[in-house]
Amino acid sequence: MQFSDQVNQQAAEWFTLMQSGDVSASDREALQAWLGEHSDHDKAFKQMELLWQDLGDVADTAEGRALRQSVESESIAARLQQLLMAPLINLKNIFSVPTYVMALVVVCIAVGSLMLPTAKEPVTVYYSTQHGEIKTIVLADIVADAGRYFDGKIILQIGRS
Amino acid sequence: MSRFDGLSYAEISRTVGLSETVVRKHVTKALLECQKALQAQAGKNTQ
Numbered sequence: 001m002q003f004s005d006q007v008n009q010q011a012a013e014w015f016t017l018m019q020s021g022d023v024s025a026s027d028r029e030a031l032q033a034w035l036g037e038h039s040d041h042d043k044a045f046k047q048m049e050l051l052w053q054d055l056g057d058v059a060d061t062a063e064g065r066a067l068r069q070s071v072e073s074e075s076i077a078a079r080l081q082q083l084l085m086a087p088l089i090n091l092k093n094i095f096s097v098p099t100y101v102m103a104l105v106v107v108c109i110a111v112g113s114l115m116l117p118t119a120k121e122p123v124t125v126y127y128s129t130q131h132g133e134i135k136t137i138v139l140a141d142i143v144a145d146a147g148r149y150f151d152g153k154i155i156l157q158i159g160r161s
Numbered sequence: 162m163s164r165f166d167g168l169s170y171a172e173i174s175r176t177v178g179l180s181e182t183v184v185r186k187h188v189t190k191a192l193l194e195c196q197k198a199l200q201a202q203a204g205k206n207t208q
Binding site for chain 1: 171
């Protein structure tokens with residue numbers, strides 16, 4: 001069964017939060033509230049639980065070990081490139097502002113990566129919106145999308161922040 | 162590391178030098194990527 005990207009994203013976030021050792025009573029209450037909001041939420045969360053179980057089963061197989069070896073043999077540069085190309089997550093629409101002719105927000109992040117000391121060129125990550133759309137980008141997103149260390153600058157190219 | 166090695170986010174955080182929040186975000190991304198890959202494969206199998 002497939003759900004919307006938003007529901008899957010939320011389900012994955014809730015699932016990984018529950019996997020952490022830092023779950024408060026209010027987190028649990030909020031999860032229960034989210035699960036009760038729509039039947040898809042409960043199903044999507046259960047799907048994440050099943051996926052997690054399946055991944056655990058794969059870990060003990062020859063394929064799982066081969067996968068792990070292939071990941072470990074990748075260069076750090078390749079890993080960082082994959083990280084930067086990964087889909088942007090956790091960008092939340094707040095509200096639309098119709099007065100903007102064009103609300104294209106681009107955030108450029110130059111990362112002086114201590115993880116990749118051979119990289120001389122700064123790494124740039126772009127975020128953009130559709131016409132009339134506003135997105136909220138939190139620092140944790142930028143750090144996750146940019147790489148190990150956030151050590152750069154943010155440039156608003158078009159629009160307002 | 163989280164699923165295959167059973168490490169907690171705190172343990173991974175100390176190992177790789179990322180915050181626990183960032184580790185959790187990466188696990189979330191990985192989980193979603195695995196789900197997409199499985200769904201794509203399932204789609205191919207049904208064709």
